[in-house]
Amino acid sequence: MLYEQKPVMARMFFREAVTRAVREEMTRDPHVLILGQDVGSFGGSYREFDGLYKIFGPERIRDTPVAEAATVGIAAGVAAAGYRPLVSITYMDFLMLGFDALINYAAKLRYKTAGGLSAPMVVKTTAGAQGQGVAHSQCIEAWLMSVPGLRVVAPSTPADAYGLMKTALRSDGPVVYIDHKRLFPTPGDVPVTETSIPFGQACIRREGTDLTLVSHGYMMRVACDAAQIVAQDGISCEVIDLRSLAPLDIDTVAGSVERTGRLLTLEEGQTVCGVGTEVATRTFERTGPKPWMRIGALPAPVSSNPVLEAACIPDAPRVADAIRTLLTR
Amino acid sequence: MTHIDPVGALRAMLMIRTFEDTLARRKEHGFQLLSSGEEAVAVGLASALGAGDQLLTGGRSIGPALARGVAPERVMAELLGKSGGMNQGRAGRGHMSDPEVGFFGAHAVVGGNISIAAGVAMARQLDGDGGIVVILFGDGACGAGALHETMNMAAQWKLPILFVCNNNQLSVSTTRDAALAVANLSDLGATFGMWTRTIDGLDVQGVAAAARDAVRYVRDGLGPAFLECKSIRLRSHSTTARETRSRAELAELQTHCPIRRHADALQADGMLDDAQLEQMRQDAATEIAQAMAYAEASPYPAAQEVLRHVV
Numbered sequence: 001m002l003y004e005q006k007p008v009m010a011r012m013f014f015r016e017a018v019t020r021a022v023r024e025e026m027t028r029d030p031h032v033l034i035l036g037q038d039v040g041s042f043g044g045s046y047r048e049f050d051g052l053y054k055i056f057g058p059e060r061i062r063d064t065p066v067a068e069a070a071t072v073g074i075a076a077g078v079a080a081a082g083y084r085p086l087v088s089i090t091y092m093d094f095l096m097l098g099f100d101a102l103i104n105y106a107a108k109l110r111y112k113t114a115g116g117l118s119a120p121m122v123v124k125t126t127a128g129a130q131g132q133g134v135a136h137s138q139c140i141e142a143w144l145m146s147v148p149g150l151r152v153v154a155p156s157t158p159a160d161a162y163g164l165m166k167t168a169l170r171s172d173g174p175v176v177y178i179d180h181k182r183l184f185p186t187p188g189d190v191p192v193t194e195t196s197i198p199f200g201q202a203c204i205r206r207e208g209t210d211l212t213l214v215s216h217g218y219m220m221r222v223a224c225d226a227a228q229i230v231a232q233d234g235i236s237c238e239v240i241d242l243r244s245l246a247p248l249d250i251d252t253v254a255g256s257v258e259r260t261g262r263l264l265t266l267e268e269g270q271t272v273c274g275v276g277t278e279v280a281t282r283t284f285e286r287t288g289p290k291p292w293m294r295i296g297a298l299p300a301p302v303s304s305n306p307v308l309e310a311a312c313i314p315d316a317p318r319v320a321d322a323i324r325t326l327l328t329r
Numbered sequence: 330m331t332h333i334d335p336v337g338a339l340r341a342m343l344m345i346r347t348f349e350d351t352l353a354r355r356k357e358h359g360f361q362l363l364s365s366g367e368e369a370v371a372v373g374l375a376s377a378l379g380a381g382d383q384l385l386t387g388g389r390s391i392g393p394a395l396a397r398g399v400a401p402e403r404v405m406a407e408l409l410g411k412s413g414g415m416n417q418g419r420a421g422r423g424h425m426s427d428p429e430v431g432f433f434g435a436h437a438v439v440g441g442n443i444s445i446a447a448g449v450a451m452a453r454q455l456d457g458d459g460g461i462v463v464i465l466f467g468d469g470a471c472g473a474g475a476l477h478e479t480m481n482m483a484a485q486w487k488l489p490i491l492f493v494c495n496n497n498q499l500s501v502s503t504t505r506d507a508a509l510a511v512a513n514l515s516d517l518g519a520t521f522g523m524w525t526r527t528i529d530g531l532d533v534q535g536v537a538a539a540a541r542d543a544v545r546y547v548r549d550g551l552g553p554a555f556l557e558c559k560s561i562r563l564r565s566h567s568t569t570a571r572e573t574r575s576r577a578e579l580a581e582l583q584t585h586c587p588i589r590r591h592a593d594a595l596q597a598d599g600m601l602d603d604a605q606l607e608q609m610r611q612d613a614a615t616e617i618a619q620a621m622a623y624a625e626a627s628p629y630p631a632a633q634e635v636l637r638h639v640v
Contacts, residue, residue: 070443071444072444074444078448080445082456100441101441148640
């Protein structure tokens with residue numbers, strides 16, 4: 001080859017990448033539906049469904065009342081009966097109201113029917129802190145990772161938001177797709193041709209030799225900023241974006257930790273029984289014990305008070321300090 | 330079916346009662362949710378449904394599944410955890426399903442199947458195939474938020490769904506009057522503008538007639554309907570739950586048994602004599618003995634299958 005062929009990219013915002021994936025899948029498959037609060041002509045609370053209502057109309061895009069329990073249940077039922085609903089839950093905190101249908105019914109349907117029925121549904125929900133207070137800021141993805149039958153993904157870039165949503169809408173069981181309030185207005189390159197990203201494949205965002213830093217979602221930006229800060233001190237971090245939390249790509253993480261010899265996990269949720277704890281346990285089952293630390297929110301609710309919110313949530317200087325500490329071990 | 334066959338209805342109710350009694354007598358049946366006293370609701374309701382309709386229920390699902398036409402031997406095997414069950418023994422009590430015969434399934438979280446049923450009804454509406462969905466639940470589910478949320482959305486979207494409350498008047502030990510503030514449970518449906526009726530759930534022909542009316546209303550696209558059937562529970566909540574009622578109370582309840590009542594009515598009308606009734610009892614015993622023999626002979630799943638069909 002005289003020159004390397006690169007895919008042609010288009011620049012777009014994270015929210016536009018979500019819209020594009022949903023639009024393409026709704027066009028391709030008439031069984032794809034959207035249910036949720038303010039998803040119709042309003043276009044979604046973060047405009048992530050902008051313009052879709054005009055194309056697909058009220059039959060396939062249904063505004064629901066404030067009734068998360070029934071909405072998730074109706075989605076599970078319509079999925080079991082042959083459709084592919086996307087349910088929008090405005091804040092991940094509110095998904096707790098829909099846990100019965102999601103966890104007790106949808107996640108177990110294939111198992112209890114011996115493969116006879118399944119619930120191919122996507123719960124798209126928004127995690128994370130952005131000044132909205134104790135019941136609108138939580139990251140509870142670690143709770144969901146432990147549910148057999150549930151897949152959980154959390155993109156951090158527009159390209160992944162696009163590619164993972166495509167896969168989610170074609171999956172044969174329930175998927176929780178977690179985006180983050182702070183990611184919607186972020187731009188990035190997305191392939192112009194239709195592509196999808198398989199679940200269970202982490203991505204190495206930055207190569208390094210001294211330490212492996214693993215994160216997902218919005219905290220990936222914090223991780224990359226921290227890696228940049230310590231690079232000035234000559235510290236080389238390998239930064240891994242999990243992208244998919246269930247299934248989890250331990251091959252990529254363990255391979256990296258074998259090379260670097262150290263693991264730092266970073267998440268915006270709680271560290272107790274958290275994503276990082278799970279990643280570390282499963283990594284060290286492969287590699288044997290290595291020096292590691294975990295960073296997450298402090299063990300307190302996330303207030304809308306700007307000082308308290310910032311104090312609770314990890315930031316790049318805090319992560320950089322942890323990197324330096326870990327390198328002394 | 331346009332009219333219920335009165336003799337066939339008796340046969341169906343006897344089969345359900347015999348099935349449950351046989352299951353309860355077997356040692357190591359696991360704990361089971363029996364529906365003795367509620368057979369008229371299951372049989373009357375099922376008589377109003379067509380092949381393209383789907384029935385969903387709460388956990389107390391043996392009678393409704395049999396009335397809907399799931400093969401008794403497959404139900405028995407399923408309840409005993411055997412591979413010959415309709416779900417290969419994985420679903421068991423409270424979770425079995427057989428959509429091919431119109432039994433979309435049970436879900437044993439009280440109230441949990443109501444929103445699922447509305448979703449199945451939404452699929453029927455989108456498909457435009459004329460099929461309707463029936464969700465059967467107990468009075469215990471009437472305090473659950475999921476019911477109220479679902480009724481609102483079903484009414485708003487005119488979903489083809491019939492809500493049927495089998496009001497056996499007890500939620501484990503809590504009486505319906507102690508738990509629910511509304512006068513009639515069908516008033517809950519009326520709040521959302523539904524067709525509603527409260528009827529005697531011990532009269533199989535009355536249930537059949539009301540169900541027929543309700544099904545027609547829903548099938549005509551007029552929106553959801555709510556039918557409350559007042560029944561009784563002749564057994565304790567489950568085969569392992571403590572009975573909270575006195576022997577005298579239970580004996581009094583037995584005088585209201587819907588099967589005895591229907592048999593008496595048929596005999597009074599000259600449609601059935603003692604010999605025929607005895608023959609029907611024997612036929613039911615034979616059929617259920619065969620179902621039990623099939624279930625006993627069916628193997629348990631291999632332990633290695635525990636990780637199959639998870640995702």
